[in-house]
Amino acid sequence: METRYNSKDVEARWHKTWAENNSFAPSGKGEPGALHLGHALNDTLQDILVRYRRKTGRDTLWIPGTDHAGIATQAVVEKRLFQDEHKTRHDIGRDALVERIWKWKDEYEARITKQLKSLGVSCDWSRQRFTLDPVCAKAVRHAFFNLFKKGLIYRGKRLVNWDTKLQTAVADDEIYYEHVKGHFWTFKYPLADGSGFIPVSTTRPETIMGDTALAVHPNDERYAQFIGKMLKVPFVDREIPVIADAILVDKDFGTGSVKVTPAHDPNDYATGLRHKLPMINIMNDDGSLNENAGKFQGLKGQAARDAVVAGLEELGLLIKVEDHEMDVGHSDRSKTVIEPYLSDQWFVKMDVLAENAMNAVKSGEIKIIPERYANKYLDWLAEKRDWCISRQLWWGHRIPIWHTDASEDELKAAFAGRDDIYFYKAENGGYLVCSQEEDLKEDAIPGRVLKQEEDVLDTWFSSGLWPHSTMGWPENTDTLKRYYPTSVLVTSRDIITLNMGTVPFHTVYIHPKILDGNGQTMSKSKGNGVDPMDIEEKYGTDALRFVMASLCTDNQDVRLPVKKEKQPDGREINTSEKFEIGRNFSNKLWNACRFLYPQLEQAGALAAELPMDKSLFALEDKWILSRLQTTIKDATRMLEEYHFAELAGFLYRFVWDDVCSSYHRRKEERHGYSQLRAEERARLAPPGDAVHYRRAQQHFVPGQRNGDQPRMAQGRRIAHRREDRSRIRPGIRRGGKRAWRAWPLQREPRHQAQRRGERRRCRNRSQCEGLHGYHHRTLGSF
RNA sequence: GGGCGAUUAGCUCAGUUGGUUCAGAGCGUCUGCCUUACAAGCAGAAUGUCAGCGGUUCGAAUCCGUUAUCGCCCACCA
Numbered sequence: 001m002e003t004r005y006n007s008k009d010v011e012a013r014w015h016k017t018w019a020e021n022n023s024f025a026p027s028g029k030g031e032p033g034a035l036h037l038g039h040a041l042n043d044t045l046q047d048i049l050v051r052y053r054r055k056t057g058r059d060t061l062w063i064p065g066t067d068h069a070g071i072a073t074q075a076v077v078e079k080r081l082f083q084d085e086h087k088t089r090h091d092i093g094r095d096a097l098v099e100r101i102w103k104w105k106d107e108y109e110a111r112i113t114k115q116l117k118s119l120g121v122s123c124d125w126s127r128q129r130f131t132l133d134p135v136c137a138k139a140v141r142h143a144f145f146n147l148f149k150k151g152l153i154y155r156g157k158r159l160v161n162w163d164t165k166l167q168t169a170v171a172d173d174e175i176y177y178e179h180v181k182g183h184f185w186t187f188k189y190p191l192a193d194g195s196g197f198i199p200v201s202t203t204r205p206e207t208i209m210g211d212t213a214l215a216v217h218p219n220d221e222r223y224a225q226f227i228g229k230m231l232k233v234p235f236v237d238r239e240i241p242v243i244a245d246a247i248l249v250d251k252d253f254g255t256g257s258v259k260v261t262p263a264h265d266p267n268d269y270a271t272g273l274r275h276k277l278p279m280i281n282i283m284n285d286d287g288s289l290n291e292n293a294g295k296f297q298g299l300k301g302q303a304a305r306d307a308v309v310a311g312l313e314e315l316g317l318l319i320k321v322e323d324h325e326m327d328v329g330h331s332d333r334s335k336t337v338i339e340p341y342l343s344d345q346w347f348v349k350m351d352v353l354a355e356n357a358m359n360a361v362k363s364g365e366i367k368i369i370p371e372r373y374a375n376k377y378l379d380w381l382a383e384k385r386d387w388c389i390s391r392q393l394w395w396g397h398r399i400p401i402w403h404t405d406a407s408e409d410e411l412k413a414a415f416a417g418r419d420d421i422y423f424y425k426a427e428n429g430g431y432l433v434c435s436q437e438e439d440l441k442e443d444a445i446p447g448r449v450l451k452q453e454e455d456v457l458d459t460w461f462s463s464g465l466w467p468h469s470t471m472g473w474p475e476n477t478d479t480l481k482r483y484y485p486t487s488v489l490v491t492s493r494d495i496i497t498l499n500m501g502t503v504p505f506h507t508v509y510i511h512p513k514i515l516d517g518n519g520q521t522m523s524k525s526k527g528n529g530v531d532p533m534d535i536e537e538k539y540g541t542d543a544l545r546f547v548m549a550s551l552c553t554d555n556q557d558v559r560l561p562v563k564k565e566k567q568p569d570g571r572e573i574n575t576s577e578k579f580e581i582g583r584n585f586s587n588k589l590w591n592a593c594r595f596l597y598p599q600l601e602q603a604g605a606l607a608a609e610l611p612m613d614k615s616l617f618a619l620e621d622k623w624i625l626s627r628l629q630t631t632i633k634d635a636t637r638m639l640e641e642y643h644f645a646e647l648a649g650f651l652y653r654f655v656w657d658d659v660c661s662s663y664h665r666r667k668e669e670r671h672g673y674s675q676l677r678a679e680e681r682a683r684l685a686p687p688g689d690a691v692h693y694r695r696a697q698q699h700f701v702p703g704q705r706n707g708d709q710p711r712m713a714q715g716r717r718i719a720h721r722r723e724d725r726s727r728i729r730p731g732i733r734r735g736g737k738r739a740w741r742a743w744p745l746q747r748e749p750r751h752q753a754q755r756r757g758e759r760r761r762c763r764n765r766s767q768c769e770g771l772h773g774y775h776h777r778t779l780g781s782f
Numbered sequence: 783g784g785g786c787g788a789u790u791a792g793c794u795c796a797g798u799u800g801g802u803u804c805a806g807a808g809c810g811u812c813u814g815c816c817u818u819a820c821a822a823g824c825a826g827a828a829u830g831u832c833a834g835c836g837g838u839u840c841g842a843a844u845c846c847g848u849u850a851u852c853g854c855c856c857a858c859c860a
Contacts, residue, residue: 591820
């Protein structure tokens with residue numbers, strides 16, 4: 001064996017073993033693209049939990065997989081299509097694009113699977129799933145149908161976040177804000193009767209053609225006389241009222257008047273609803289101004305803005321232009337400005353569902369760890385904002401709805417006796433027909449046309465169903481009966497999962513976010529991201545996993561100082577000195593095993609034949625056994641409480657201080673190992689010690705059974721507590737003198753110990769069995 | 783503006799009821815060792831107004847109040 005732990009060699013052997021045995025069985029959700037450090041953290045924690053449960057005799061299931069990441073994936077493939085062939089998705093059509101995305105998906109799925117496997121996660125790979133698999137698609141359809149039938153899904157024109165490049169609605173959390181320098185234009189809004197004007201300021205003059213009111217504060221004396229009067233919208237000569245609204249208007253801000261554009265601003269939209277104002281959409285899907293914008297039709301973005309401002313100036317309406325800084329929402333995927341946009345979308349009503357989810361948290365049915373996040377989650381749920389589930393994409397689960405202008409009688413006649421079909425009247429005429437199982441034919445209703453909905457569902461709709469769908473729901477499969485509901489959702493702070501119906505897990509563990517040394521979020525664009533694969537390459541998987549676990553405190557963020565480093569192959573990678581601790585620990589375990597192997601080999605044969613007498617154990621044997629007991633107990637508690645960093649630290653100290661610096665050291669001293677050759681040492685090794693070693697090692701470094709390196713960074717870690725330290729005092733780290741001080745025995749001259757020859761044997765069968773039972777029980781409970 | 787978190791050694795962080803070796807660990811630094819499991823190691827050393835101020839207490843890194851700085855979330859940004 002090498003004196004250093006060579007992670008590459010060892011890991012190569014392990015992956016082979018795992019592959020052949022298919023020995024691991026898995027809940028988890030994968031992600032597209034490449035693994036980043038957050039995934040490594042998340043998956044390490046899940047793996048620790050899964051291995052812990054499995055080792056303590058639980059029937060565990062961890063299903064690996066990936067979601068289809070609708071927007072992200074389609075955006076990537078569309079971009080590629082354009083770069084390679086200068087074509088848009090409309091050039092090749094829905095089917096062809098979807099086909100291309102499937103191909104790309106196969107690539108990234110293969111990559112992510114490979115990376116997950118190299119992380120050593122113990123999922124059941126035979127059950128690997130993808131959210132667009134037929135079994136998942138079926139679950140999605142059933143879930144949608146159920147909600148639809150309960151009246152919890154509706155379609156309507158609502159203001160949504162619109163990505164004008166990808167031309168789809170996007171979720172709030174798919175938007176990032178950029179602080180930009182803009183302008184604040186103040187202009188005259190002329191009264192319709194020509195008797196004067198009201199000054200108004202805006203950051204978005206180009207939306208003026210969509211104005212349907214001008215709001216002032218009801219208590220603002222300056223404008224009291226104008227309330228109820230009509231104004232004339234420049235360029236389009238439409239008349240709009242002056243209204244009073246205390247919610248929208250802050251009379252001390254700007255001019256104290258606000259132009260109201262309900263179709264293009266969330267607050268204006270709300271105001272429009274309050275005052276029942278018309279909502280005039282002046283934009284096309286691509287963000288260009290439409291026919292409602294009059295002479296500005298066809299202009300887009302900055303050009304539209306400039307033209308409108310120039311127009312206002314021409315009309316003599318412009319009063320002043322000021323600099324103004326503001327946060328502007330951008331789409332994560334296309335990096336373009338997000339427009340609030342009025343469009344037909346599908347929504348899930350959240351009032352009842354949110355109430356259920358809140359109750360589940362309040363009652364303790366779902367436990368959120370750390371607890372402080374429970375309030376945040378409740379606050380978030382309390383808003384009960386309806387969830388926009390439609391996306392104008394081609395990649396995803398197509399909404400199982402068919403539009404028709406058939407009458408209710410015709411529908412009833414066509415679908416009589418069908419409980420897999422449900423329909424209701426749409427907001428804007430016609431009927432919406434939902435089919436649970438099969439796609440409907442265009443001519444399913446004689447004389448009428450059925451047209452399938454073009455939109456697909458938000459990816460979250462399907463990934464939120466992961467615990468159900470991967471286990472075969474809605475069929476009542478054996479897997480579902482056996483494993484549902486699941487135990488734990490391990491997630492990052494910003495991902496909030498919705499549950500639709502039953503409670504899918506009893507615990508949500510929220511792990512910290514890894515930042516760089518300057519407290520910055522790691523990202524590709526900043527170039528400060530650490531690639532877990534680079535760390536595996538440089539320090540080994542165990543090191544990576546150990547450090548991931550030891551970073552995982554109760555904090556909201558943890559910092560990982562990042563430094564650039566040139567590799568031998570010329571590649572520059574981001575790495576961190578933090579990982580050295582993991583590598584060093586791997587090496588320590590490796591060498592502890594090298595110390596023990598000769599003795600273990602002896603013990604293997606002897607233990608089977610010889611009875612063992614516990615009373616003949618040397619003091620240090622009893623001591624280390626007692627240490628083992630308390631560390632097992634405490635480590636178990638830490639696992640139960642999700643204290644991963646604490647756990648990693650305790651096990652580190654147990655192995656390094658107690659086992660190596662104290663116990664092994666003592667063995668060396670007692671038997672004068674340092675003067676002997678390896679073979680002789682093996683011969684002298686007391687079987688009692690060796691049996692213990694064997695048990696202990698199988699326990700926390702089980703790799704050694706195969707004559708291989710310990711897989712320590714997993715979950716079977718052992719630690720001691722502070723109060724124990726005060727009793728036995730091994731808390732003092734390292735060091736000869738300090739380690740000795742840790743001993744429960746008086747130090748004695750070496751020759752005395754040797755003279756007494758504290759070798760032990762198993763003297764009788766019953767005692768030996770007792771010992772084995774003792775070991776079994778305690779080890780098994782971990 | 784509202785809520786949450788953080789501030790402890792040069793760096794990254796522990797410190798779970800206020801109390802005994804509670805002022806700690808790793809990394810880094812300095813000194814000496816290639817001692818037969820481990821130089822990715824071993825033996826030693828230096829390093830702190832526990833952010834500031836005030837309070838409670840026999841006793842405070844720990845509890846309370848307050849200020850400052852940093853971060854996160856939510857709302858607002860016409």
